[in-house]
Amino acid sequence: MPFGQAPADGPLLSIRNLRKSFGTNLVLDEVSLDVDRGDCVVLIGASGSGKSTLLRCVNLLEVVDDGVITLDGVDVTDPRVDADRVRSRVGIVFQAFNLFPHLSVLANVTLSPVKVHGLPRAEAERRALAMLDRVGLSDKAAARPDELSGGQQQRVAIARALVNSPVLMLLDEVTSALDPELVGEVLSLLRELKDEGMTMLIATHEMGFARQVADTVCFLDGGRLLEVGPPAQLLADPQQPRTRQFLARIIEAGRL
Amino acid sequence: MARAPRPSTPAAPSASSVPAAGGGWQPSELQRQRLAYRRGRAVRSAVTAVLSTLVLLAVLIGAVTSSPGWPRVRETFFSWDKAKDSFPEVAAGLWLNIRVMLICAVVVVLLGLALAILRTLRGPVFFPLRMFAAAYTDLFRGLPLILVLLLLGFGVPALSLAGVSFQPVVVYGGAALVLTYSAYVAEVFRAGIESVHPSQRAAARSLGLSNAQALRYVVLPQAIRRVVPPLLNDFVSLQKDSGLISILGVIDAIRAAQISTATDFNYTPYIVAGFLFVCLTIPLTRLTDWVARRQGWYGTGGGAV
Ligand SMILES: Nc1ncnc2c1ncn2[C@@H]1O[C@H](COP(=O)(O)OP(=O)(O)O)[C@@H](O)[C@H]1O
Ligand SMILES: [Mg+2]
Numbered sequence: 001m002p003f004g005q006a007p008a009d010g011p012l013l014s015i016r017n018l019r020k021s022f023g024t025n026l027v028l029d030e031v032s033l034d035v036d037r038g039d040c041v042v043l044i045g046a047s048g049s050g051k052s053t054l055l056r057c058v059n060l061l062e063v064v065d066d067g068v069i070t071l072d073g074v075d076v077t078d079p080r081v082d083a084d085r086v087r088s089r090v091g092i093v094f095q096a097f098n099l100f101p102h103l104s105v106l107a108n109v110t111l112s113p114v115k116v117h118g119l120p121r122a123e124a125e126r127r128a129l130a131m132l133d134r135v136g137l138s139d140k141a142a143a144r145p146d147e148l149s150g151g152q153q154q155r156v157a158i159a160r161a162l163v164n165s166p167v168l169m170l171l172d173e174v175t176s177a178l179d180p181e182l183v184g185e186v187l188s189l190l191r192e193l194k195d196e197g198m199t200m201l202i203a204t205h206e207m208g209f210a211r212q213v214a215d216t217v218c219f220l221d222g223g224r225l226l227e228v229g230p231p232a233q234l235l236a237d238p239q240q241p242r243t244r245q246f247l248a249r250i251i252e253a254g255r256l
Numbered sequence: 257m258a259r260a261p262r263p264s265t266p267a268a269p270s271a272s273s274v275p276a277a278g279g280g281w282q283p284s285e286l287q288r289q290r291l292a293y294r295r296g297r298a299v300r301s302a303v304t305a306v307l308s309t310l311v312l313l314a315v316l317i318g319a320v321t322s323s324p325g326w327p328r329v330r331e332t333f334f335s336w337d338k339a340k341d342s343f344p345e346v347a348a349g350l351w352l353n354i355r356v357m358l359i360c361a362v363v364v365v366l367l368g369l370a371l372a373i374l375r376t377l378r379g380p381v382f383f384p385l386r387m388f389a390a391a392y393t394d395l396f397r398g399l400p401l402i403l404v405l406l407l408l409g410f411g412v413p414a415l416s417l418a419g420v421s422f423q424p425v426v427v428y429g430g431a432a433l434v435l436t437y438s439a440y441v442a443e444v445f446r447a448g449i450e451s452v453h454p455s456q457r458a459a460a461r462s463l464g465l466s467n468a469q470a471l472r473y474v475v476l477p478q479a480i481r482r483v484v485p486p487l488l489n490d491f492v493s494l495q496k497d498s499g500l501i502s503i504l505g506v507i508d509a510i511r512a513a514q515i516s517t518a519t520d521f522n523y524t525p526y527i528v529a530g531f532l533f534v535c536l537t538i539p540l541t542r543l544t545d546w547v548a549r550r551q552g553w554y555g556t557g558g559g560a561v
Contacts, residue, residue, distance in 0.1 A: 059462055088464025100458035102477045109471060112463035164464065 003049030010073065012037045012199050013058065013168055018067035020053055020223075027053045029223040030193035035168070035201055040194045042210040042231070043203040046246060051203035052095075054220070055170045058091070058201065059092045072167060085189050091161030095173040097153045099160070100147035107134065107142040109160045117164065131159040135189055155189060162193075169193065171202040207250055211235055219243045335524045342516040342525035349512035350532050356426065356508070357498045360433045361491055367434065368441030373471070375446055389442070396439035401497060404432040409504035429501030437494050445487050448479035485548035492540050496533060509533070 004255050011034035020028040027050045035041045043051045056062045058069055060076060060083045069077045072207065076086045109128035113119040119127070132138045135155040137148075145153055154174055161169060175183040177223040187209050194200060194213050204210060210217050210231050217234045219242075227240045238244045283291065320326060374382070374389035396404070409430040450477045460470035502511035509532060513525035 056458075061458055061462060084461075084464050084466050087462055092462045094455065094459065096455060098455045100456065100459070100474055100478075102481065111460075112465065115469050115473060116464040160463065228521075 011035055012039075012072060013053075013201065014068075014070040015058070016068045016070075018054070018057060018069065019065040020050075020057055020062060021065055027063075027223050028057070029227050031220075031223070033218060033225060033228070034066045035199060036215075038197045038198055039215045040200045040202065040213050041216045042214040043201070043218050043220055044205070044207070044210065044246070049220040050223040051220055052172050055092065055172050055201065055203060058168075059090050059170055060086055061092075084116070088112065089162055089166055090170060091158075091164065091166035092170040093154070093157050093161050093166060093172065093174050095176050097145070097150070097157045097177070099153055099157055101145050103145075104141070105137070105143050105145065105148070105156050108145065108156060109163050112160070113165055128159070128163055131163045132156070134162070135159045136185075149182060150178045151185045154178065154182075154186050158186075158189060167199065169198055169200045171200060171204070173205065174205050175204065175206060205250070207235060207247075219246065221246070273497070290296050293319060296471035304390070331522075333523050333527055335522055337522040338516075338520075338522045339528050342513060342528055345512040345516060346509050346525055346528050346532065349507055350529070350536075352426070352506065352508045353495075353498045354536070355534075356430050356501065357435070357491075357495045360430050360437065361494060361496070363434050364437045364441050364494070365487075367438035370447050371438060371442035372445035372449060375442070376449055378467070393439045393442050396435050399436070401436045402430065402503070404436055405429060405500055405503060408432045408435075409501075425504045426501060426506045429504050429506055433494065433497060433501070437490065437497075440490055441487065444490065445479065449475060449482035451482055452478045485544055488540060488544035488547060492537050492544065495537055495540065499529075499533065 012078065013033075013035040015031060015033045019026070019030040030123055033041070033051075043054065045051055049123050053062060057064050058071075064077055067077070068075055071086065071090070073085075074081070076083075099105075100111070101158060103111065106128055109131060110121070110124040113124035113127060116122055129138055129141060132141055135158055137152060137155055137159070140148060140152060140156070145156065148156065154177075158171075158174070174190075175186050178186065183206070187206060190200070190202070190209070191213055202214075212231075214231045216228060217231045217236065219238070219240070221242045227234060227238060227243045234243070235247065238247060369393060371389045374385045375393075377386060396554060405428075408431055412428060413423075413425075449471075456474055456478065457470050460474040461467070465473065499510045500503055502508050502514070507509070507515075509529045510526075513529040516525040517523050
């Protein structure tokens, strides 16, 4: 199923001079980044470097201090923009799944189509079941989130984000809370999404995944975008000393 | 797998929990000895508990009934004839308490929930509403219930305001209960709403749900389930306090008992009323315990939402 392939010029997502601080803590400092249609851009960087905040800004879960974010040619940082409309076109998946524990798996996936997009329940359920099938969980539709393994919960969260046919998917360390043997099932799902043409912006520590799937890798350090490049170059031959340090630590931890 | 096991009351190791020897398994000699030992201990514990209870009761009853004042106490507080005599009136009064309690409980829940939601509203437009809800809860949580009862029950009718038609006193009593208890219940609901992790709201918003939709479909359903045990506790309390409307002259269980005592200074009717109130609250208290134990939220799986 093709995602967001409407031919148009310019990058799908364009971030210019983005600034964000919490109190006196400057978390994003003049970040500029483009994501082209169908591209997979991976954000790497130490914990606290601002990856989550960047994703949350794109999804308008945070109000930016300065800078411009354009999605599909529309300035979404304009305060007059309908944030709910923007969010319903951008899917986000969190590290901690954040499924709704009081709803069944199916109800988790149909909530937004029914309540936000006004789909009739039958149609929403048909789509939701198709999407659950897509992530390999159609047999779990009636289950509660807490009856699923972590990997299954994360796949439900991805289905829940995909059911709205978003033009852009934001994935925030979606495998970090998973046991190692469950990481693979989620990463292979992301790989398939990429092959189907989904545009994705992914924060991750899975360097192997980044090397195989990413079109571009960005290294965030203390809120600044220190280095951007194709994975083969950035991961193998980083130009910045900070990037080299970070990658050396990751290699030590056995993740590359 | 990262999941924690479901919290459930662990089955106490008991002789009956031995699995049926289906797969040809027979407990070993050692295990049979252990089971016999445990069974023996269990029987001994039960016998000890029964015996010590009986001994204690016998000592207490003996001490009370052999005390010099006991015949008079029994006559004044535990007269069987007087109890039978006053029972119909007291029970009829109790029926009024029950109705007041039920109606008030419904109004209290609705009003309390509304107040709690008002307090969670963000944005400058809602500032006056937030302030109103905060002032309301502060005021009526601080005022003694009996003061509210007196003010409403005696004060308002005395005003004989134009346009305020005469209401039976019980309505003022109920209103006083509602004012006070909705302030408590609003705080319970607010605590429940705040206990839902912000990431749940963020997840809802990220799917395009508006603030109100996130509250309605994601936050409130979780909040309400969490506060069911403390809410039931407040209803036990409301049930008892429904007896306070008797000070306004409403003929409820307590007032009926009072009238009955007035003729001969025999206080047995109070004991009857007290007994009936306890009989009412015990089931509700047990229900509260049961819900609280069963809850643990994640243990509630199953059941339609
Ligand atoms: N809601 C918040 N309030 C205050 N500080 C925050 C908040 N969210 C994130 N931060 C701070 O912003 C910095 C970047 O955090 P984050 O974007 O989560 O980093 P990463 O996802 O790369 O680990 C950290 O110093 C963190 O403490
Ligand atoms: Mg993060």
